[in-house]
Amino acid sequence: xxxxxxxxxxxxxxxxxxxxxxxxxxxxxxxxxxxxxxxxxxxxxxxxxxxxxxxxxxxxxxxxxxxxxxxxxxxxxxxxxxxxxxxxxxxxxxxxxxxxxxxxxxxxxxxxxxxxxxxxxxxxxxxxxxxxxxxxxxxxxxxxxxxxxxxxxxxxxxxxxxxxxxxxxxxxxxxxxxxxxxxxxxxxxxxxxxxxxxxxxxxxxxxxxxxxxxxxxxxxxxxxxxxxxxxxxxxxxxxxxxxxxxxxxxxxxxxxxxxxxxxxxxxxxxxxxxxxxxxxxxxxxxxxxxxxxxxxxxxxxxxxxxxxxxxxxxxxxxxxxxxxxxxxxxxxxxxxxxxxxxxxxxxxxxxxxxxxxxxxxxxxxxxxxxxxxxxxxxxxxxxxxxxxxxxxxxxxxxxxxxxxxxxxxxxxxxxxxxxxxxxxxxxxxxxxxxxxxx
Amino acid sequence: xxxxxxxxxxxxxxxxxxxxxxxxxxxxxxxxxxxxxxxxxxxxxxxxxxxxxxxxxxxxxxxxxxxxxxxxxxxxxxxxxxxxxxxxxxxxxxxxxxxxxxxxxxxxxxxxxxxxxxxxxxxxxxxxxxxxxxxxxxxxxxxxxxxxxxxxxxxxxxxxxxxxxxxxxxxxxxxxxxxxxxxxxxxxxxxxxxxxxxxxxxxxxxxxxxxxxxxxxxxxxxxxxxxxxxxxxxxxxxxxxxxxxxxxxxxxxxxxxxxxxxxxxxxxxxxxxxxxxxxxxxxxxxxxxxxxx
Numbered sequence: 001x002x003x004x005x006x007x008x009x010x011x012x013x014x015x016x017x018x019x020x021x022x023x024x025x026x027x028x029x030x031x032x033x034x035x036x037x038x039x040x041x042x043x044x045x046x047x048x049x050x051x052x053x054x055x056x057x058x059x060x061x062x063x064x065x066x067x068x069x070x071x072x073x074x075x076x077x078x079x080x081x082x083x084x085x086x087x088x089x090x091x092x093x094x095x096x097x098x099x100x101x102x103x104x105x106x107x108x109x110x111x112x113x114x115x116x117x118x119x120x121x122x123x124x125x126x127x128x129x130x131x132x133x134x135x136x137x138x139x140x141x142x143x144x145x146x147x148x149x150x151x152x153x154x155x156x157x158x159x160x161x162x163x164x165x166x167x168x169x170x171x172x173x174x175x176x177x178x179x180x181x182x183x184x185x186x187x188x189x190x191x192x193x194x195x196x197x198x199x200x201x202x203x204x205x206x207x208x209x210x211x212x213x214x215x216x217x218x219x220x221x222x223x224x225x226x227x228x229x230x231x232x233x234x235x236x237x238x239x240x241x242x243x244x245x246x247x248x249x250x251x252x253x254x255x256x257x258x259x260x261x262x263x264x265x266x267x268x269x270x271x272x273x274x275x276x277x278x279x280x281x282x283x284x285x286x287x288x289x290x291x292x293x294x295x296x297x298x299x300x301x302x303x304x305x306x307x308x309x310x311x312x313x314x315x316x317x318x319x320x321x322x323x324x325x326x327x328x329x330x331x332x333x334x335x336x337x338x339x340x341x342x343x344x345x346x347x348x349x350x351x352x353x354x355x356x357x358x359x360x361x362x363x364x365x366x367x368x369x370x371x372x373x374x375x376x377x378x379x380x381x382x383x384x385x386x387x388x389x390x391x392x393x394x395x396x397x398x399x400x401x402x403x404x405x406x407x408x409x410x411x412x413x414x415x416x417x418x419x420x421x422x423x424x425x426x427x428x429x430x431x432x433x434x435x436x437x438x
Numbered sequence: 439x440x441x442x443x444x445x446x447x448x449x450x451x452x453x454x455x456x457x458x459x460x461x462x463x464x465x466x467x468x469x470x471x472x473x474x475x476x477x478x479x480x481x482x483x484x485x486x487x488x489x490x491x492x493x494x495x496x497x498x499x500x501x502x503x504x505x506x507x508x509x510x511x512x513x514x515x516x517x518x519x520x521x522x523x524x525x526x527x528x529x530x531x532x533x534x535x536x537x538x539x540x541x542x543x544x545x546x547x548x549x550x551x552x553x554x555x556x557x558x559x560x561x562x563x564x565x566x567x568x569x570x571x572x573x574x575x576x577x578x579x580x581x582x583x584x585x586x587x588x589x590x591x592x593x594x595x596x597x598x599x600x601x602x603x604x605x606x607x608x609x610x611x612x613x614x615x616x617x618x619x620x621x622x623x624x625x626x627x628x629x630x631x632x633x634x635x636x637x638x639x640x641x642x643x644x645x646x647x648x649x650x651x652x653x654x655x656x657x658x659x660x661x662x663x664x665x666x667x668x669x670x671x672x673x674x675x676x677x678x679x680x681x682x683x684x685x686x687x688x689x690x691x692x693x694x695x696x697x698x699x700x701x702x703x704x705x706x707x708x709x710x711x712x713x714x715x716x717x718x719x720x721x722x723x724x725x726x727x728x729x730x731x
Contacts, residue, residue, distance in 0.1 A: 249570075
């Protein structure tokens, strides 16, 4: 009986619900995202503020799990014919989304069709370049951006009488001293092993990760990261792994606790690690630019971004697109960008917001929050450092990690591992090229 | 006893089984059919373009040495998980079968781990054996073991087998206990009177009489190790280090969902489906008939 009543009540509620929304004529905009904790609060606040600022549209944010989960949920929803309007997709999903002509609505087109004022020049090119065509047309809207930085435990470095290293050789020396000073399980380490040691390393030293401007100029790109620089770098890591001067911390960011716990005094990972460091580290810390090899010509170049962007999905009505366009304009507002930057530690995407944060003296007390911006804008980006766009990137990273793990475990030499990573990766790229919509 | 029920209407029996049939068709046959169709297609992740490629997905798969490695690995894992879990559960069941004070309590406690979801099992074991966080890792290091499953493939494989076998012990224990209790006491007593010692009684009386249960559990455990270890692998190692913990099911997930290669993923699912059909066939044929009671 109780169940039947519940059913009846639910039916009534649904009927009322269905009747109510058209009456108010509010266009709902679904926004699927992958943010948790403090960053989820930022998303909710942005949606709430937007909804309060006008009465025609209502943005509804929904958490869909981590980055790959959110992307898969979006793809599955698209196949079933009910994709969200806005989907947050991590940077490595860019090629997959781009290849899906018809499934997505490029941002520049959306803004033009909705008649929304849109000037791509107000955005930081180091960030929007990653999500634009080679002609500079913005395909997706950068939302949360970060870059690789080197987190340093200042207290431990001081104790071991070590200066903050600037180059890779200095970093290795520092790690050896730190190990001798009691960090016998980890002199230095890092997260996202392929992002840091292949993708960023290549861009930072202006060497190609893949042909065709790292894939930006076409899906027929071929991997090229088995060059002397990357091999030498991995060889050194393998050597240091034997003594735990460098200690591998896993493929993703699960090892980050090793920095905040004080185990690893030097740790390379995303600048977005800031929130956790601030909350958990019981020591003085800072973040400095990634180290470089001084014998490499022109190094350091500039770093590339990580993080995620907002993709607008295809097949929606003009009215809905108008709302999405208004929301993107709302997000581009200078004060709002400054707010996102301060609350989440992610980078501001407009030049004006960066200037304002600087003007307000935001980086005076926390210079490490500017580090990723300085890295990204260090030099004019080249073919090798504009970004990267490889299909199947999620699985590519897994395959590369597998090979790096083999090298670190001593089962293959660094050269063999990177050759295998390139070869296996190329097979996957050809598979992607076959299925990509032409 | 009359076995045939009498229905007035010819339609009524069909109407009565219709819901069950509908469920089976919608939730089993329909997705299985979809997988078979998908396995013949080359399609992008969004399903925007698809080409019918006959057996290309299967051919690519059989040309891929990584696939055969995964097949061998899966069999090794299944065998290791089934054997370790079955033998430990049998030991526990024989112990718990003895008249003990508070045996109900032991039995209940031994069944608990079955209620733990696979990913949670993974997390539990990570907390104990993670190279830098784990409680047990510290002791292992203290003993001079270079414990690092993040880089050592054999250690990672051992970890998966351990966690997966641990989770399945309860289930096996429950069946063994029931099996043991179904053996008439008089058989034991007769053997005891004939002068057989406990070990001999176990191998000559208990073990043969348990063989139907053992065979049933062996098949169930292998199927479990094939499919249900996904959650454990995904939370503990994500297939790494290298490819040392990539099983067939994990490969289906990784190629299909992470790699967006749905055709190959579907082809792999179809092959897995065939394997399960064979296993189930064996179980029906042998468990029901051939095992001597």
